[in-house]
Amino acid sequence: MSPINIGIVGAGIGGLATAIALARAGATVTVLESAAELGEIGAGIQMTPNVSILLKRWGVDKEIGDNLVRFEELNMRRKDGTPVGHTKIATLEKTLNRPWWVVHRAHLHEGLVTVAERLGVKLIVDAAVTALEYAKNQSVTVTSRKGTFVFDFVVGADGINSVTRKSLFPDVAPEPPTTNCAYRAIVPYEQIRKDPVARELIEKKTMEVWMADNAYIITYPICAGTMFNLVLSHHRPEKLRATQHDVPIHELHNEYKDFDPRIKRVVDMIDSTSRWPLMVTGPLKSWSSPRKNVVLTGDAAHSMVNHMAQGAATAMEDGAFLGKCIAKVVEGKLRLDEAVDIYEKERMPKAFAKQQVSFLNGAIWHLPDGPAQQARDAVMAPELQGQYYVKSSNLYGDPKTVLDVYGYDAEQHADTALAALLNGGREPVDANTGIAKSLEDEFINWFQAEKAKL
Numbered sequence: 001m002s003p004i005n006i007g008i009v010g011a012g013i014g015g016l017a018t019a020i021a022l023a024r025a026g027a028t029v030t031v032l033e034s035a036a037e038l039g040e041i042g043a044g045i046q047m048t049p050n051v052s053i054l055l056k057r058w059g060v061d062k063e064i065g066d067n068l069v070r071f072e073e074l075n076m077r078r079k080d081g082t083p084v085g086h087t088k089i090a091t092l093e094k095t096l097n098r099p100w101w102v103v104h105r106a107h108l109h110e111g112l113v114t115v116a117e118r119l120g121v122k123l124i125v126d127a128a129v130t131a132l133e134y135a136k137n138q139s140v141t142v143t144s145r146k147g148t149f150v151f152d153f154v155v156g157a158d159g160i161n162s163v164t165r166k167s168l169f170p171d172v173a174p175e176p177p178t179t180n181c182a183y184r185a186i187v188p189y190e191q192i193r194k195d196p197v198a199r200e201l202i203e204k205k206t207m208e209v210w211m212a213d214n215a216y217i218i219t220y221p222i223c224a225g226t227m228f229n230l231v232l233s234h235h236r237p238e239k240l241r242a243t244q245h246d247v248p249i250h251e252l253h254n255e256y257k258d259f260d261p262r263i264k265r266v267v268d269m270i271d272s273t274s275r276w277p278l279m280v281t282g283p284l285k286s287w288s289s290p291r292k293n294v295v296l297t298g299d300a301a302h303s304m305v306n307h308m309a310q311g312a313a314t315a316m317e318d319g320a321f322l323g324k325c326i327a328k329v330v331e332g333k334l335r336l337d338e339a340v341d342i343y344e345k346e347r348m349p350k351a352f353a354k355q356q357v358s359f360l361n362g363a364i365w366h367l368p369d370g371p372a373q374q375a376r377d378a379v380m381a382p383e384l385q386g387q388y389y390v391k392s393s394n395l396y397g398d399p400k401t402v403l404d405v406y407g408y409d410a411e412q413h414a415d416t417a418l419a420a421l422l423n424g425g426r427e428p429v430d431a432n433t434g435i436a437k438s439l440e441d442e443f444i445n446w447f448q449a450e451k452a453k454l
């Protein structure tokens, strides 16, 4: 066993997930967080099946309990309410054998903190990192508001304005690719229930997407099904680079004034909001320092537009993958530089693919009225009759996207990549069948698990 002392900059969702994965790998982990108190913004977040599997494996789901909400169906609509597409979530969850959760960020964050602390992770608040020295020695010296720390390895999980990234790559600047930005809001179910028109929207637990020309609204339940979460996409005359707080509420109401009365009445119940920019980082050429003793994860490395709900999910996947790599360092099977190399080689293309599919879904949901929008809707339409094909313009139900994005398991990916690395570059195969473990897991072990559930 080779002990390793790791510092993580940032206790956001990505930093905490990474802390859990590294502690599970046998590392000693300290997280330095700039905020005076641990927490998250007051908004919902999707925990899609690619990360619900991690929450389950790490026992975070048990901590969050009923506040991890499941929903029955996804309804794709035009802004006037006309149904366009449909995904039956139970079918997707059954095939993948994982839930699709929606949750308040604060509940998710609390669950991650509890599990991280139980694993011995040291969380230090009010410890804004101001400088990193990683070039002189193999160890890394981190200067923070709470003093100086020396670590064997540092993970930058400090978000879009990452000090860690600025230290490694001062020329990189996240940019909003377009004038697109988002409001977020939460309305109590109790209030919606009192409205004779809007209450139809909460009869079942559903995710609803209301698509419009250059705008959309996505809604889902959070807080044990007592709160209605909205993400409201729109465009501004100019690119936005920082969150705007206390936006005049008439701007939000006005933006969605000609939407279906059911959703419009919920929008009108929102009495305060902020506007978030959609900042994209990279793709970068590298995520690490020359000595491979500092590495980036999450938004610091690859922030993306929010249209596939994958930013935090991808940050958690990074942490999960890195944890498996560091486990091999702790076991004495890999050097740290080899572990970081394989993390970058395998995860960088995955993060880029997420950025791409997020752009793609944004383009699909924002299509202006016209031939492309009509084609999108026509191709989704059979879903309304329960018919599914092998490809859909509804990416939340499109079989390939579902398998690629939601069917991904970062820890399984790491196991496969590490097994291949430790086997001279080729994944080991079963001596009797000749089948590689990853393929066996994907099909033979999968259908056996399915049968066991019947």
Ligand SMILES: Cc1cc2nc3c(=O)[nH]c(=O)nc-3n(C[C@H](O)[C@H](O)[C@H](O)COP(=O)(O)OP(=O)(O)OC[C@H]3O[C@@H](n4cnc5c(N)ncnc54)[C@H](O)[C@@H]3O)c2cc1C
Pocket (backbone or CB within 6 Å): 009, 010, 011, 012, 013, 014, 015, 032, 033, 034, 035, 044, 045, 046, 047, 127, 128, 129, 130, 157, 158, 159, 160, 161, 162, 163, 182, 183, 184, 231, 276, 277, 278, 297, 298, 299, 300, 303, 304, 306, 309, 310, 311, 312, 313, 314, 315
């Ligand atoms: C409208 C909208 C909706 C979204 N919906 C989803 C969704 O449904 N699902 C999803 O997966 N993603 C979603 N995302 C994306 C997601 O919010 C981000 O990708 C995710 O929060 C990034 O996590 P992170 O841990 O990398 O960074 P952050 O969440 O930014 O955390 C960084 C942490 O580092 C701390 N920090 C910063 N600087 C320092 C420093 N110098 N020293 C110490 N600490 C520091 C910060 O205080 C913070 O706690 C959405 C984004 C938007 C804008």
